[in-house]
Every structure is written in C-alpha cells, then in structure tokens.
Amino acid sequence: xxxxxxxxxxxxxxxxxxxxxxxxxxxxxxxxxxxxxxxxxxxxxxxxxxxxxxxxxxxxxxxxxxxxxxxxxxxxxxxxxxxxxxxxxxxxxxxxx
Numbered sequence: 001x002x003x004x005x006x007x008x009x010x011x012x013x014x015x016x017x018x019x020x021x022x023x024x025x026x027x028x029x030x031x032x033x034x035x036x037x038x039x040x041x042x043x044x045x046x047x048x049x050x051x052x053x054x055x056x057x058x059x060x061x062x063x064x065x066x067x068x069x070x071x072x073x074x075x076x077x078x079x080x081x082x083x084x085x086x087x088x089x090x091x092x093x094x095x096x097x
Contacts, residue, residue, distance in 0.1 A: 016039055016040045016041055016061065016062075017040070017041045017043070017058065017059075017060045017061050017062075018035055018040040018041065018042050018043070018060055018061065018062045018063070018064065019042075019043050019044075019045065019051070019054055019055055019058060019060035019062070019063045019064070019087075020032060020035065020042055020043070020044045020045070020063075020064045021044075021045045021046075021047075021048075021050075021051035021054075021063065021064070021065045021066055021069070021074075021077065022044070022046070022064070022066045023046050023047060023066060023069050023070055023071065024066070025046070027066075028044055028046070031064065032044055035064075040062075043058050043060065047069065047071045047072070048069055048071055048072035048073070048074070048076060048077055049071070049072070051065070051069075051077050052076075052077060052080055052081070055077075055080075055081050055085070055087065056084070059085070059087075060087060061087065061088075062087065062088050062089075062090070063081065063087050063088070063089045063090070064089075064090045065077055065078065065089055065090070065091050067091045074091070078091070
C-alpha cells in the first residue's frame with residue numbers, strides 16, 4: 001500500500017512535467033540536464049511534428065519551444081498548442097555568431 005508521502009511525491013512529479021522542443025541535440029542535452037537538476041520531468045521532441053504529438057499525448061504542464069525549428073514554423077506549434085490547451089509556453093531562440 002502506498003503511503004501518503006509516496007502519493008504526494010508522485011503528484012508533485014506529474015505537476016512538473018516539461019516538454020522541450022529543440023532540434024539542436026547539443027543544446028537540448030544541456031537544457032534537459034539543467035531542467036532535470038531543477039526537478040522537472042523532461043520530455044524532448046526534435047521537430048514540429050514530434051513536438052505537437054508529444055504535447056497532445058503527454059500533456060505537459062510547461063513547454064519550452066525553440067522558435068527557430070528547422071523543419072517547420074514554430075508559430076504553428078504555438079497556435080495549435082495554445083488553441084487546444086492551457087500549457088504555458090516559453091519561446092526561446094538562440095543566435096550564435
């Protein structure tokens with residue numbers, strides 16, 4: 001039988017599920033490690049299609065979205081996710097020169 005502490009811990013982890021949509025694996029690996037260290041359960045998607053599928057199937061509580069995805073328009077992800085859910089989205093773009 002699960003104790004109350006175990007149940008509360010499981011709920012706490014579910015509330016911190018974050019979807020990271022980033023097509024650069026090096027950046028994703030760093031972000032994922034930092035976010036996991038901060039206590040988030042992180043799912044990673046590498047494209048517009050897999051990101052939308054993951055958002056629909058996994059129902060994260062928060063999403064970090066690369067606004068410069070190379071396989072499609074990141075604005076489509078924003079529109080579709082915002083239209084179908086209340087997931088808070090943090091849009092990120094990194095310019096390296």
